[in-house]
Amino acid sequence: MDFDIFECGDIQLQCGDTLRDAKLAYKTYGTLARGGGNVVVMPTFFTGSHSRNEGFFGPGRALDPARHFIVSINLFGGGLSSSPSTAASRQEAGNFPAIAFQDNIAAQHRLLTGHLGVKKIALVLGWSMAGCQAYHWAVQHPDLVLAILPFCASARTSPHNFVFLEGVKAALCADTQWNNGDYGTQPVEGLKAFGRAYAGWAFSQSFYRNGRYRDLGYESIADLLDDWAEDHARNWDANDLLAKIATWQAGDVSAGPEFEGNLEKALASIRARTILMPCAQDLYFPPEDNAYEAQHIPGAKFRPVLSEFGHCAANPGNDAGFTAQLDTNIAELLNA
Amino acid sequence: MDFDIFECGDIQLQCGDTLRDAKLAYKTYGTLARGGGNVVVMPTFFTGSHSRNEGFFGPGRALDPARHFIVSINLFGGGLSSSPSTAASRQEAGNFPAIAFQDNIAAQHRLLTGHLGVKKIALVLGWSMAGCQAYHWAVQHPDLVLAILPFCASARTSPHNFVFLEGVKAALCADTQWNNGDYGTQPVEGLKAFGRAYAGWAFSQSFYRNGRYRDLGYESIADLLDDWAEDHARNWDANDLLAKIATWQAGDVSAGPEFEGNLEKALASIRARTILMPCAQDLYFPPEDNAYEAQHIPGAKFRPVLSEFGHCAANPGNDAGFTAQLDTNIAELLNA
Numbered sequence: 001m002d003f004d005i006f007e008c009g010d011i012q013l014q015c016g017d018t019l020r021d022a023k024l025a026y027k028t029y030g031t032l033a034r035g036g037g038n039v040v041v042m043p044t045f046f047t048g049s050h051s052r053n054e055g056f057f058g059p060g061r062a063l064d065p066a067r068h069f070i071v072s073i074n075l076f077g078g079g080l081s082s083s084p085s086t087a088a089s090r091q092e093a094g095n096f097p098a099i100a101f102q103d104n105i106a107a108q109h110r111l112l113t114g115h116l117g118v119k120k121i122a123l124v125l126g127w128s129m130a131g132c133q134a135y136h137w138a139v140q141h142p143d144l145v146l147a148i149l150p151f152c153a154s155a156r157t158s159p160h161n162f163v164f165l166e167g168v169k170a171a172l173c174a175d176t177q178w179n180n181g182d183y184g185t186q187p188v189e190g191l192k193a194f195g196r197a198y199a200g201w202a203f204s205q206s207f208y209r210n211g212r213y214r215d216l217g218y219e220s221i222a223d224l225l226d227d228w229a230e231d232h233a234r235n236w237d238a239n240d241l242l243a244k245i246a247t248w249q250a251g252d253v254s255a256g257p258e259f260e261g262n263l264e265k266a267l268a269s270i271r272a273r274t275i276l277m278p279c280a281q282d283l284y285f286p287p288e289d290n291a292y293e294a295q296h297i298p299g300a301k302f303r304p305v306l307s308e309f310g311h312c313a314a315n316p317g318n319d320a321g322f323t324a325q326l327d328t329n330i331a332e333l334l335n336a
Numbered sequence: 337m338d339f340d341i342f343e344c345g346d347i348q349l350q351c352g353d354t355l356r357d358a359k360l361a362y363k364t365y366g367t368l369a370r371g372g373g374n375v376v377v378m379p380t381f382f383t384g385s386h387s388r389n390e391g392f393f394g395p396g397r398a399l400d401p402a403r404h405f406i407v408s409i410n411l412f413g414g415g416l417s418s419s420p421s422t423a424a425s426r427q428e429a430g431n432f433p434a435i436a437f438q439d440n441i442a443a444q445h446r447l448l449t450g451h452l453g454v455k456k457i458a459l460v461l462g463w464s465m466a467g468c469q470a471y472h473w474a475v476q477h478p479d480l481v482l483a484i485l486p487f488c489a490s491a492r493t494s495p496h497n498f499v500f501l502e503g504v505k506a507a508l509c510a511d512t513q514w515n516n517g518d519y520g521t522q523p524v525e526g527l528k529a530f531g532r533a534y535a536g537w538a539f540s541q542s543f544y545r546n547g548r549y550r551d552l553g554y555e556s557i558a559d560l561l562d563d564w565a566e567d568h569a570r571n572w573d574a575n576d577l578l579a580k581i582a583t584w585q586a587g588d589v590s591a592g593p594e595f596e597g598n599l600e601k602a603l604a605s606i607r608a609r610t611i612l613m614p615c616a617q618d619l620y621f622p623p624e625d626n627a628y629e630a631q632h633i634p635g636a637k638f639r640p641v642l643s644e645f646g647h648c649a650a651n652p653g654n655d656a657g658f659t660a661q662l663d664t665n666i667a668e669l670l671n672a
Contacts, residue, residue: 159544159557160536166561167533171507174529193510197503197533200496205622208495221495225502283619286541 003027003050003080006111014256017097021088024111025080026050026073029057030065032117040334041112041124042072043104043133046244047236050074055316056125062330071116073108075129077243084181084239093239094181099247101136102256108133109141123333124272125149127314128285129244132157132251135270139253142271147333151277151326152314154289156263157251161284164201165245171197172238181239188233194241195232196225204281204310212308216318267296273336274300275329279313279322281306303329339363339386339416342447350592353433357424360447361416362386362409365393366401368453376670377448377460378408379440379469382580383572386410391652392461398666407452409444411465413579420517420575429575430517435583437472438592444469445477459669460608461485463650464621465580468493468587471606475589478607483669487613487662488650490625492599493587497620500537501581507533508574517575524569530577531568532561540617540646548644552654603632609672610636611665615649615658617642639665 008022027050032039040063042053050072057063057070074081076099082088084096091097112118121144124134131153138148139155154161175190177183207213208221218224232241253259254266274297278287287304294302305325307313313322344358363386368375376399378389386408393399393406410417412435418424420432427433448454457480460470467489474484475491490497511526513519543549544557554560568577589595590602610633614623623640630638641661643649649658 158541159547160539160541163544163557163561164536167503167507167536170529170532170565171503171510174507174510174526176512176525189512190510193506193529196506200500200503200537203496205494205496205620206624208499209625211495221499225499229506284541288542289545 003074006115008107008110011103011107013097013103014100015098019076019082019097019099019103020091022076022082022107023086024073024082024107025078026071026111028116029070029072030068032069036117036119037122038068039112039118039121040068040070041108041121041137042070043108043124043126043130044073044075044078045126045128045130046248048075048127048130049078049080052316053126053130056127056326062327062334068122068334071112071118073111075133075244075247076104076107077240077247079237079240083237084243085237093183096239096243098250099243100255101133101247101251101253102140104133104247105136105140108137113144121145123147123149123330125151125330126153128152128311129248129251132248135253138270138272138274139259139266142269145272147273147336148270149275149277149326149329149333152279152282152285152311154251154285155253155267155293157249158285158289162249164284165249168194168197168201169242169245172241178238181242183238186233187238191233191236191238191241192229195228195230198232199225199228201283202310202312204283204308206281207308207310210308264296267293268298270297270300273333275333276300276302277326277329278304279307279310280304281308282311282313284311339410342451344443344446347439347443349433350436350438351434355412355418355433355435355439356427358412358418358443360409360418360443361414362407362447364452365406365408366404368405372453372455373458374404375448375454375457376404376406377444377457377473378406379444379460379462379466380409380411380414381462381464381466382584384411384463384466385414385416388652389462389466392463392662398663398670404458404670407448407454409447411469411580411583412440412443413576413583415573415576419573420579421573429519432575432579434586435579436591437469437583437587438476440469440583441472441476444473445480449480457481459483459485459666461487461666462489464488464647465584465587468584471589474606474608474610475595475602478605481608483609483672484606485611485613485665485669488615488618488621488647490587490621491589491603491629493585494621494625498585500620501585504530504533504537505578505581508577514574517578519574522569523574527569527572527574527577528565531564531566534568535561535564537619538646538648540619540644542617543644543646546644600632603629604634606633606636609669611669612636612638613662613665614640615643615646616640617644618647618649620647
């Protein structure tokens with residue numbers, strides 16, 4: 001086991017339910033500096049994990065464990081932190097409660113401030129659902145978070161993004177083996193359908209038109225689709241995927257009693273230095289939503305990147321140009 | 337029955353199989369002019385029919401049965417022309433052969449020239465799969481077709497379009513009730529999943545962001561998704577949908593012995609006056625593919641339209657601005 005578990009105990013959730021015996025799986029890299037000014041928080045993305053986050057930093061890069069204390073924390077539902085597939089009895093499988101981004105951030109906050117002794121966070125950053133968590137960190141803890149860098153993400157899940165997720169969910173749940181979450185064995189056909197339906201959204205039209213899948217080692221589109229289908233069937237629990245999608249679909253920094261759905265007011269409350277970095281060809285986190293956010297977050301910089309890889313531009317190893325700009329933006333935020 | 341059936345007999349298909357006792361369901365509007373110069377051909381789109389094509393013409397419009405002889409012809413697989421749900425014995429359901437656009441055009445050609453006595457076609461036009469057929473008409477019969485106007489369509493189905501279709505297919509086929517096409521009753525859950533997965537592609541991101549679904553009479557996104565799911569479950573046969581998707585996915589004007597996959601050569605062979613009219617926000621027939629085609633079709637005009645309705649901009653009644661530009665382009669081609 002290459003990670004640690006933080007026992008959160010029972011957590012009162014935004015939905016009103018309680019998540020019992022909640023666990024956060026996390027890993028730290030580097031050393032907390034005297035004075036504590038080198039803390040970087042990395043939540044995980046949809047199919048991410050602390051280990052997949054490792055592609056975003058390394059020796060000599062803008063984020064480097066030789067200089068930074070990186071805390072990589074697995075999302076609830078990801079299979080390592082509390083998830084339908086691992087939950088305490090009576091909350092397993094289809095009985096897992098609805099988890100908001102706010103609930104993830106509340107638990108992560110307890111880990112960081114209570115357990116790890118963190119007093120300031122230099123930067124929260126991440127791709128996709130991880131980036132969504134960065135916004136939530138900035139809104140929920142404006143005095144703690146000095147900078148955020150969400151890439152291919154948004155502060156509130158857009159209506160179209162919600163609809164796209166309804167589509168991939170429908171593909172999974174069409175498999176009667178899923179049985180409303182009460183399955184003995186995984187709904188393999190549904191998981192494969194989920195992967196195949198997702199693949200059209202993950203990359204841009206020109207990624208497919210120009211055969212960029214060859215850059216990723218696929219000989220053909222059929223190869224790519226089969227691999228996405230097999231990956232989902234082999235590596236994921238259906239209820240875990242659905243739990244994370246529920247978190248994603250409900251994503252909204254303004255949800256809750258403080259902002260009561262007023263997105264602009266929630267964004268205006270952010271004190272963190274902010275760079276928003278969408279991929280212009282992302283089909284479900286299109287740059288328009290970030291451009292709007294940037295108008296409301298004080299001082300926010302809006303820096304879209306062109307990449308045929310679309311949403312997956314940010315996946316480590318896919319697009320060197322995206323990675324270079326990511327590192328430039330990270331360095332700017334850390335060295336301000 | 338508000339349409340006629342043309343008995344094509346046995347048809348030798350591009351795939352090598354034979355479609356037995358092939359039938360084309362069609363309807364004509366207006367009168368064939370002396371001299372025959374007023375023939376307009378309208379193939380049907382994916383979920384289209386001759387009656388749904390009626391939204392593209394009418395009294396006082398650019399296309400008007402008072403002046404034009406409009407021949408609206410149902411696509412194989414659409415449920416009225418030969419389809420898995422209606423095919424002759426031993427070709428029904430999952431045994432229905434693969435039908436190419438070329439096969440549709442060959443049968444339509446027999447109806448028009450053999451049965452209806454047509455000598456020239458003033459215009460072939462259509463939305464989406466119907467527009468794809470317009471290109472095929474122009475390539476297969478350059479001496480017969482004077483003009484084409486495909487809107488939200490392409491001459492060869494793009495790789496991303498293929499992938500998007502794999503996704504909605506996967507959603508349908510994840511329902512074990514589908515049973516490889518050999519079902520006793522419709523795979524209702526799969527049909528619903530197909531509709532839900534399709535809805536994210538049919539409109540643009542800003543359609544959902546800006547609540548344009550209200551313009552279509554939906555109170556909420558949930559309403560829209562439920563309606564799309566129910567519509568597919570109620571009105572479609574699963575194998576019919578899959579047969580049409582197979583036609584769509586294989587769409588390529590250059591397929592076959594004459595052009596051997598050389599798209600540019602096939603496009604260069606078009607003699608019809610051509611206007612290509614994509615919607616700039618179409619997620620699966622993006623304008624880039626048409627811009628490329630326009631470089632290779634002699635004299636082709638490339639006229640993208642902006643519409644938040646995305647691919648469904650062309651659905652009659654959705655976007656008055658799109659309709660107005662469509663009529664302008666039709667008039668230009670018919671009056672040249």
